[in-house]
Amino acid sequence: MTHSFSVSGTRKILVFALAGVVITVSLAFFIDTILAGMAAIIFGTGILIMAISEDAARNMRPMLSAELSADCSEIVLENTGTAQAERIVARVAGIDTPWELGSLKPDARQSIILPRMYTRLTLVVTYITGTGTEKKRVFKLGESDSETDPFKPFFPLFNWKGKE
Secondary structure: OOOOOOOOHHHHHHHHHHHHHHHHHHHHHHOOHHHHHHHHHHHHHHHHHHHHHHHHHHOOOOOEEEEEOOOOOEEEEEEOOOOOEEEEEEEEOOOOOOEEEEEEOOOOEEEEEOOOOOOEEEEEEEEEOOOOOEEEEEEEEEOOOOOOOOOOOOOOOOOOOOOO
16 A cells, blocks of 8 residues: 655645754754854745745636737737636737637747738737636737826926926
């Protein structure tokens, strides 16, 4: 009778944290407090890395992004998430036929060639996640009417960027 011993991610983090506390306290009492501080920083960093990795593995999902190419003749669709997107359908406002793209793996790109050049367009993308839920994203692509300045204050004081 064989038993497979598998430790969950949370238990690994707890065991690693307990080992870190034991080693840090041992170093503080028996060797040097500077080494104990260094060990605490190293173990703390390791615990954070393990916690972030566990959270990312637990919450895998696709995330699609779209942008218009430089020559305005194609749309570049990219999966920036951590899971595969299935049954992707892209629709552009003003074009009757949708594009059925199949699936897109994480960090993969796929281009949609447009019938003519567009400076602005609205793209609606629907896809199925790994859990079977359908997601819909709407992208407004192309040049924007207003210039956005991320550093512009909400309440301009002291003549922001000169007088107008």
